[in-house]
Every structure is written in structure tokens, then in C-alpha cells.
Amino acid sequence: MRKKFSIFILLIVILSMILSACSNSTQQSGDKKGKQKSKGRYIEHDIEMPKLEKDETVVKIVENKEHQLELYTYIAKETTKYNCYLLKEDDSWEKTSLDWLNNSKTSEMIMVDICLGQDGSYYACLQNISGEQKANIIKKTNEGTGQFLDMACLNESTNVGEYNTYKIPSKINVLKNGNFIFNMKESAQDSSLVIFNQKGEKIDEVVTINPNSFSVSGNCVYLINQDKKVVSYNTETKNNDQILDFDGVIDSLQLFTKDNGNVIGVGPDGIHCYSKDLSLWEKVVEGSSNSLGMPSMDVKGTVVKDGEQDVYYVAFSEVALLGIQDGIQKIKKYVYDKDASSIPEKEITVFSMEENKTIRQAIAIYQTKNTDVKINYVVANSKEGGVDSDYIRTLNTELFTGNGADILILDGLPIDSYIEKGVLTDLSDIINPLIDSGKLLSNLNDSFTKDGKKYQFPARISIPVVAGNDEIVNTNVNLQKIVDYINKNNNAPIMKKISSEALLKGYMPLNIDTILKDGSLDEKALKNFLENLKTLNDNISKDNLCPVDEDDTDLYAVENSRRFASMGNPYTMLYTKVNSVEGMMSLNGLKQKQNMTYSSLNESFIPSAMVGMNNSSKEAETAKDFIKFLFSDEIQKLNMNDGFPVLESSLKQWFQEESKMMSFGTWDDDDNLINGEMPNEEEKVKFLTLIKKCKKSVVKNEALYKLIIDSARSYLDGEKNIDQTVADISQKVTVYLTE
Template sequence: MRKIKRWKQGIAVAGVIALTGSLLAGCGGADGKNSGSKGETGSINQAGNADTADLVNVNTDNSDGKKTKDESAKAMGRFLENDLTVPENSQFLRDVKVLDSGALRMVYYSTADNCYYAADSADNGETWTNGKSLEELLGLKENLGEYISVVSAAADGSIFVGADLSPDRDNENAQTTADSGEEDSAYDNLKMEFFYLSPDGNVQKVDTGDTIQSSYTFQACFTENGTVLIVDPGNGVAEINPSDGSLVRRYEEGIRVDFIGTAGKMLFTIQDQTLHGYDLDTGKPLDNISALTEQIQSDEQDVNWTTTSSFPLMFLKGDEDNSLFYIDHTGVYRYVLGGSTVEQIIDGSLNSLSSPDTGTVAWGQDSDGNFYVGCNAGEDIKIYSYVYSKDTPTTPDTELTVYSLKDNDFIKQAAVLFQKKYPDVYVNIETGMSGDDSVTDTDALKVLNTEIMAGTGPDVLLLDGISEDTYIEKGMLEDLSGVLKDTDILSNIKDAYTKEDGSIYTMPVKFGIPMIEGNKDIIAGITDLTTEADAAESQKDSYGKLQFFSDFSIAPSYLIQGTIDNSIPAWMNEDGTLNENAVKEYLEQVNRIWQTQKNAIEETKKAYQMGDDWADSDHSGYMDISGSVTSLLAKVDTVAAGGLLSPEGLVSLDSARKVDPDLDYKLLNGQSENCFYPRSAVGVSAKASEKEAAEKFVKFLFEEESQRASNTEGLAVNSKVYEDMAYWKMGKSSGDTIGSIGASYDTGDGNIKQIEMDEIIPEDEAIQNIMDLGKTLTVPAKSNQIIRNAVTESGEKYLNGETGLDDAVKEIMQEVNLYLSE
């Protein structure tokens, strides 16, 4: 089958460097993941400006997961987050350091010339000096930024760099080997060289001799003692003197270490999901950190290495000799060695630390007690300062509850932006199905309905997968026409959700366009689901081993889930029930598609010794079409189909057409015409306890700031954003190459087919055509999860020949009607 690699221009011309280590920085970091809270909270005396009484019970969760409101909610004092500026053309952050002079230093990768730079700020991140090229400072060859794998800055101004300068970089082979788990052999042909820039500007190459036994390292950082710690994959951590490369001490020799971090005179490592601490003066293990170890190891996100652009957590010198700070996706914590509790001093659920696209890279604290945190957030660099405000409530006075049936990254990012704008409101996001338990859609919705009717339900609902028509009919949603009156929403989207009397009960915050790409002659005749089945049958003679109609049709469940949303609108009767004949017609057409290629699927499974469950992973929604373009270019698939959900998705579609001029793309209709995919459809409960805050939050979701966030979750419905060429070009210009997509396909005959495609910003005409197309779509596709589940379960049995068509339709009607009657 295929292996896919993806990289950005200049970051990984050498694939192994970018995909394994080139985005790493300093000693520490946190992956941007779901919000949450840690163990116990308590009071601290924060250096600088936080008073002990101000920081009590910052965030305590009770058994049902909701934030507890007690007398501490009246306490005042909280760290507030501020966005700092970053240098122009900076794309990936490598380190942030508070220098001894009090200035900030950041080390970053620049897209202007594919090199690394160090820039300083003397005004707390408001302005930055012109960056100095590390390649120039270190005397390296030009444009070798993509081969620098580790960079660390020290408070005294020193910089330590590790780079691959080997003449033969077989990095793609190395990455493929690394992906298979054979990490050490993957880097045998690489050669790491180290450089040290001293505080006075002298540069020297650091000869480590045979101290570093591996040919590659992914993390290095300075210690408070001026030495440098280097991860030696498979052989622990080496501490060296950067002036001469001599070995000071080795930690965990012979062991694979996943992460290192320092806090003053302390070293922390993670290996095999366990935390270890060492005294950097003596090299001996710390024996009084049991409470810290227990808490960190209790959060899998802290001890699992899951990214190459950030770390699971970071450590920092504390406000006392025997104390430390650490940061993860849930906030900032303080611990005193030997203590029995870990105190939370910054609640991550109230700022960007909890945002799914935030991956922290490095951090520091100035003499006033302010924290500075550097992050890689999607394609952007973010540097946040956290400044203590004694006049802000320790916990917000208002708690707004937002419900989503399934995890929703966009709403988490929007909640972070909202809370920064309205610090007096705490947004509590509840998810009906965590994915970690046996709760089904039906179970979750029954609980939700019961809570709403009892007046204890959420304030705001994301209705993706939920029957909005039923909720409207039963009076469970508030009329939002007044709230959305002055919002700049695309007229076709807004009109589709406006009732005859002018009322609006729900509105999608983002949307997607159903698209198909393929040979011009083939897709020209595809106008609906029936002609799509015709096209599949017309090409059936070409199907075989790794030769399919499309990615979404490689299994019955995939085929149904990939075609159902823009067909459901054609099934709905005026009374909200299903049209039996329309459901029957749907199953007949998807069965036609499946029957054309089921033999090809079996042939492929047999050739690669795959089990029957090879395509049984969760596929509860339509596919993002951009993920299928390499299969199309490799001629594995006849067509690519799915949702156009982002400007970058259009880049993929248009770039594929540039590679193969015989390709084209167009709107894909199902049984319904002119459908759009609603994303994050939002409504306010008629029994919301915080109605004012709920309405304020909903209105914020459609403002420009929120609409420009999370460009992968759907297209903006805000007219100003949607019609902005800069939005579609992602700040670039037409013709700019923003990255590359590569894939390897096993042909089954001992050969590997390599596909590589540059991602190029489309011309204005192509963007305008899509922009205009999106504004013609007037029918919301339906994503009712109960209907989806019923059709998928019975439809699979029909496509697999386990039941007849009439029986499958009967089962679907009975299950859906039972739900509608409850």
C-alpha cells in the first residue's frame, strides 16, 4: 500500500530532518491538545507580583467534570494572556529565552530564505531586532536551514546548534525506516556536527569525539551551569562542555530517552512514559519528587511523544531554589521538592494553552514574574506573555456550557479567543462522546435531551450530528434572528437557515463544498449520485489490485458515509419523516458503485494479506478531498471526492491539476443538488441558564477574528473573510509554493511508485471560481447521526449481500421512525 509524507518548503527538503527533529527547540514544550485540569490546586507566593491569597483554587473539577463554584470564585487575581508580535516571515519557532539583560530572544525558521534566525526584543515582545542568520554567524553554507536539527539559546546569549552536514542525505529512506520503528538504523548515514556561539560572539565547532554515539539527535539544551545536554538516541543523555566538547556526565546510559527538560539545577527525563529527575550538580537522582512524578505520569499527554514540532511538557526554574514550574496543555504549575501537592497557578482552560492547535516549544520568566511562552500554532508562530492582574477575578464569574456530540477542535480554538476577549466568562466545553468509552450516539443524545428538558442542560449546542429539525419542532432552541441580525454571514448560508417568519434557530459557523476531481471526460458526466454510479461502472474494467474508483469506496461503510450527507435532504418529508422510496433509490445507487470494485478490494486484500477489518476504522463523516489527491495522481483512484474544507484544500485540488492537466474538479451532487456541508452548526438552548453569555458567544463565532481561526475546520461563512483573496491565499501570492506532498505506493511487483506534488497557491481566477461556486449553494447537507448510523448498519448488510434491499430499507425506516417518535 502507500506511505505518505508531508512537508513544508525548506523545512524538509531532507525529509528525516523535518519529520523527526528539525522543528524541535530548547528543552521543553507541550503538544496542543484538549483542555483539562490537574490534581490539586493551592496557594503560592509567586515571585514578582502575585499575592498568596490571590491564587487559591484556580481550577478544581468535580465528579461530573464541571468547574466547581465556591467562595474562591470571588477571589481576585489571575494571569492574563497577551499576544506578542513575531518577526516577519517567521514560520517555525525553535526557542524563546529571557536573557540575563532582561531582553527576549527567539530563534526561528524564516520562509524568506529557508534559514534560521535569532532576534531580540528589549520591549517585552512589542518589537524585534532584525534577525541574525545562524548560518551566517556559524559560517555554514547558505540555505542549510533545513538541515539544522537542534538549536538552543542560553540566558547569557550563547547559542548551541546541531546540524546534518553530511554530503549524502538519503533522508527519505531514513524516514521510511524510522516510520517502521527501526530508528537507529534510519540515521546511520547521517553525520551530526555541533557549533557553539559564545556570549562574546566567538564561533567554534564542537568536537564531541565518540561521546555522542548516535549519528542523529533530536533535542539539546543549555543548563544553568553553562553545559549542554544532548539526547543520544538509545544511549541516554550526554552532558558536555560546549567550549571543548568534553563529557561532563552521562545520564541513563544505554536507555532510549524521549524528552529532556531542565529547571535550574534539575534535569528531568521521560522514557517509557515515566518521569525521572536528577541533580545537575551531583548527577544523582532526585528522591523527593513523588507527588510531581505521580501527577505528570497520570496525564498520558504529558508522557507520550506525539509530535516533532513541540514537546509534551516543559520545566522552568522556580521562584525558590527548591521549587520549579512546569507547563502542559492544562496550564502552569508550581512544585516544591518534597511537597505533597502540585499547585496550578495558570489555568490552561482560560487561555491558548488548551487550544488544539497550540504546541508549546519554549518558555521563560522575567524578573517581574511574567511568563513568556513560545508556540508553534499550525502554520503560525505565537508568543504569549502571561502577566498577573490583581483586578481580574481568579475564576470567571460566569460559566458558559457548550455541548458538542463529538470532539470539535474549532470550538475549542474559538473558546480560547472568546475568553481572551471576555475574561469574565469561562467556557466549559462538554462532549457527549469521548471515544474512550462505550457511549453511543443514541445514549449521548438521550442524556442530552433529558438534561435540556430538566433545565440542567448546556447553554450552547453544536448541532453537528444532532437532529436540529426535531429540536426546533419541540421548542428546544432559542430564536437567534436578533443575535445574528447584524452579522456579516453569506446570504445563501443565512437564507438556508432562516424560516418563513424570519426566525433562525441554528446557523453553521463554517461550511464545506462537496467536490470531485478526476479526468475531465469522466467527471463531466457526473451530475448526481446516479451518474456517479454510471461513471464507476464505465471504468470497472480498469479496477484491480490497488486500482479503485475512489478512496471513499474501498469499503461499504466508507462508501455510505462518503455519499450520504448530500443525499439525505432528498429523503426528508415535510413532516420530518423519511421518504422510503428515496432511501431505497440511494441504496441501489451506492450498491452499483460497490459492486463495480468489490473484486478489486478482495484482490488487494489478498495481495497484501489484509484482514476483513482493514477499512473498518471510524469514518463517521465525509472525507476531506485534499487527502485523496496523491492517490488520484498515482492512478490508484479514478476520482477523488469529498469536502473542500479549507483554502489549503483548494491548493491541493488546483496543484494536482497543474501536475496532470487532464484533471479537473467540480461540484459533486448526491441525490440532492447544490448542497453545502454545514460545519459547527450552533444553537442556543431555550432553557439556557446563561442566555446573555450564550448569545454573546454565538455572535462572536461569526465575527472576523473567530472566522479566520482554524482554517482546516471549514470555510468561513463571514462574507468579509470568505471574499478576501488573502484568506484563500493564506497570506501568500499566486504561484507561491507553500509546501510539498509526497507519497509512496507499493505496486505489488517489487516496485515503488513515488508521487510528489508541490503545493502552489492558485491563480485569482481559480480562487474566484470556487468563491462564486460556494455562494450558489443553498441546500444544507444533513448530518443527523441517528439516520447515518441506521443507514450505515443496514446498508452495509445489503451491500455485502447479507440482506435484501427491501429488508434493509425496512430496518432503516423502523429505527429512524422509532427515534423520531421519542
């Protein structure tokens, strides 16, 4: 066995030497704890953006014929002006002439995309902003002028009411033979790349899972097919020349090609290089420790500067405080540093059941500031086909034997059990000073204090609300009052049909304190709860306006209010949750169009990114430092659309910030416009006050709830009687509580 293991290690070493074809990084071998440490890795550096005019929008970075980075912008005022900035060797910028685009014909357009085609010519896609808003393709001629190309595909229109709409390519490129390849995506379901000849006549179409992720080399296009494989599609033979097996994160991978035929894949897990000669991928830049791994950063372009060690320039758009800004905001440079330790000296692991954007963002930012720390983020449900109970059982085995992750994101985990068994560290030394100084929301304090200690605290909260007429809102999720309202109104359906599982998942956390008392199940309270919930379930089951989506198991889904508003329905009650200032827009739409009001549910909040620390952590100091960072303004002020911040100053900043997203609009089945606007100052103050009054945490113990829900669903669906259901649940819960 030892001999086989040695051979396996030798093969790995040989493979590592082969992979140097993409990146010739040399490393000194050595044990992490030894005197000689492994050296050499890519380090991220900021590239200062050129000085832009107010409202100047950055569209694209392009690698020119001299392998230099060019940055293209436009500024639309009375007339539109197009600019190009060249990145020099010292990483400063030089503004260059763009005469071929700046003329009277293009002065009332904006730039959508630009490329250097495989035929050696520049092409720009510009869209009219007055008159008929269609796209135009302009080619830079050998004489340095701009030539408008007459392309039939861009002149085709669809009549919508009084207007003609045109297809606008969001990304363009040109093959060596002069044919065009466009992303002509028209809807969320449309996932095709279309190939046109020089007259704009369609000659081929290729299906891909990401129409914005393709690159060209000669007459081939590299894309991600429906099987989630990177393929080289030959546009002349109309066959795949090559399948490039990729084992990284492929869903958001952006593809780029080099002159030598190698392919660059840039995604949240890093920068990957595919050697055409060796038919192998190598990850040359780790993404989890820099901007690549940040959910707020969206890759918009990559330029590779060849050398003994390639230098990678990556352009990003960035999520703003409220919403996503247009265009490129940042450019990062990744340079190989032979003296940097390839393995950081400190290493911790963060575990969560579900992916959390705020946690992912914090991990990446923390590592950019602490290059001697590596943070592994393990997400249980990132693996297909997994079962929550299996993950929790495996995790418990590790934790109860003094092992496991250093930091636990406790959403959906048996927190009380961990506290009782001494798994979690008291975080009072981190949380209490923030509470006492007024930095953290004080209304959250009691929900996370047990025996004077704090073993957990959320980094985000959402506010569940009930919307409807005054009478419904005043029931404030009291099931008995809701049943009384149903009986009073002749049993007319009071809300959209939803699955019995969604009802149970939504109401269980709000009523668990009455069902489970002093560590034991109250069967009488359980029976009363289920009988009232069945009355509600039977009531909404009469609704025939829309079918039940069995996969829709969230009673408080953020989308509920928009769905509700767009259906032109007779309902009187709606549940949803608000996790951002923009989330109030749909509530405003309901208030204006449906004459509804809203209130929080029992002054409760839904915590998320609930952080706890393993008492057996071997890197306790580093783990605590990361938790402190999680509650800093740098992280709290970010809007990842997963909940409100819990830091007082960050929360206030969210409500004071002006959003570029001013309204939303949609139509119901009868073509009635339903829209909502951003809240005014009075409405903002009202909701901010509401947040600060919410004191009851809706904590989800997924394992316990699943035991109850699995049996209760059969009763709500009419397959079991109430006594049998209560007996089954009582037996299961008793066993669970004794384990």
C-alpha cells in the same frame, strides 16, 4: 452525611493552603452572589516584541544566569547574523552582543536551537544552508568565543540518490556532567531522546511521546513517557527517579524546570507547577481564558521570574491566516492580580460532540476581551470509551427538562427534534442583519431558515467535490448514473476501495431527502438507494491495490486526493472535500498529473461549528454576545484548517492572501513525483464562485444515520437480503421518529 461533607470541604481548604508552595496566591472567601467575592488570579499581558529587521526569525527564549529572559534571533541575507535581546525590568528590550556566534564560520548557517546547559555554558545548534546541510554544535567558552565541537553523531550521513542527508537535532540541552541530550527525530513514528557524550557517541536513548517536550535538571531529564506519565529520568542510573502524576491535558504539555527542582508544565489547559518537596501539582494559571487555550498558539518556551508570586513568560508561535509561520511571534506575561475576581461574575457553557478548533479559539479570545465571563467548553467525545447515542440521550434529558448548556454546537445532534420541542432559541436577530447587509454568505440562508426563523447557523463550511474524467464528474453523485457508468465500463473498479460504512456515511446525507419525506420513510426510495449503492460497493471491492482501512469512515476525507494522486492507480473517480485555499493544491496535482477535473457535489456544502442556543439559558445575553463574536471578522478570518469562513469579507481575504505554502510533493510506489501548486488567480476566482453557488446543506443527523447504517452495512457486505434490510430499517426509523 453532612458531617462527612464538612470534613471533605475542610480537607480541600487544607490542601489549598499546602499548594501555596508553588504559588502563594491568597484569596478572600465568599459566595459568588454574596457581597464578599473571591479575589486573586493570574492575568495575561502582552509583551511587545523587540523591533526586528525584515525577515528576522525568532528562535528561542532562554533564562540566563541572572534569571532574565533572553530572546535569540537570526537573519539570513548574504550572510547570517545572530542577535540576542534582553528583556529589562520595565519589559523593554536591550540588544546585546552575540560575538561568539557572529563570525565567518557561522555566516552560512541558521540557528536551530540554543540553550544554557546545566554545566553553566551556552550551546547553539546551527545548520549549514550551503554545501552539506548538517548540524553544528557551538559552545560559548569562558573567554567569550565560539568553539565548534566535533561530534560524531552529527557527521553520520545517509545517502539518498545524489545527496547525503544528516540528522539535525531540533532541540538540544546539556546535562551537568557535560553529556548532551538531543531530539534526533527522523520521522513521525520516531519518539526518542538520545543522550551523547562530549564526543558525540551515543550512550543512552529514552522513549517519549513528545520528543520536543523535555527539560533537564542536573543529570536528570524530565519527559513524558509512553504511559503518558511525567517522569524524572536519571541519566546516570538509567532509571526513573520519580513519577509525577499529572491529571491535566498531557498530549501537548511542554515541560520546564526551575533552579529549586520544581517543574513547570505549560499546556492548553494552563500553567501547572509541581512542588518537588510536596510531590504535588498545582494549576496556577487557567488556560481556557487566554492564549494558552487557543489552538492557534503553540508554546515554544517559558521563563519563570521568582517572587512572592511567580511571574510567567511564555513564548508562542502562531497560526497565520494561511498556514503556520516559523519561529516565535508573541510573548505573553502572566502576573498575579490580587484584586481580580478569581471567579468571573458571568458563566456560560458550550457543548459539542466533537472538539472544534474554531470554537475553542473563539472561547479563549472572547474571555481575554471579557474578563468577567467564564466559558466552560464541554466536549462529549473527549472522554474515552463513550458512545454517541449515550451522550445524546443524556444531553436530551437535560435539555428537555429546561437545563443543559447555554450554547450547543449542533454538529451530529438531532436538530429537528430540538426545534420541534422548543429547545432552541430563534437567532434571527443575530443572523438576519448579517445576511441582509451582505456580510454573511447569502447562499447559506435558505438551508437554515425554518418557518421564517433561524435556530442554527454554521461558523464554517467545507465543499465536497467529485474528481475524475468529464463523464464521471457530470454524474454529480447521482447513483443511478454511476451505476450506468460502471456497467458501461465492464465493471472495472472506478475508485479506491473503502469500507461500506464510509460509503453509507458519505452518500446518506446527499440522498436523505429522497429517502425521508414529510417525516416518514419512503421504502421504495430506500430500496433503490441501497441497491445502487451495493453495485458501487461490489465494484470497488474488486480493487486489490490497497487494503480497506476499517477505521477510515470518511468518504470525503481531506487526505483522499493526496492518497489518490500518490498511488499511480487506474481509478476514474475520487471524492474529497476542500476546507481551505491550500486544500486546492492536491486537486491541482490531480488535474496536472492525472488529467482530471472536479466539481462540487450537487452544489452542496458541509456545515460545521453549527451554533444554536438553549432557550432555557440563564445567561441569554452573554450567550448571544458570544454567538455574535463567533461571526465577527476577528474569528472568521482565522484559518484553523476546519472549514471556510462564512463571513463574506473573511472569505475574500482568504483567497486574496498570499500563502507561504506554495506547493506539496509526494512520491508513489514507483517513485513517480506527484505534486501540486497553489491555485493561480483564475483558479481562486473559479473556486470562490463555486463556494457561493453551493446552496444545499449536508447536515448529519448522526443518531438517525446510525440506525440506517447499522442495518444497511450487512446488506452491502452480502450478509442480508434487500427486503429484510429495508424492513429492519423501516421499523427502527419509525420508532426513532415517534420518540
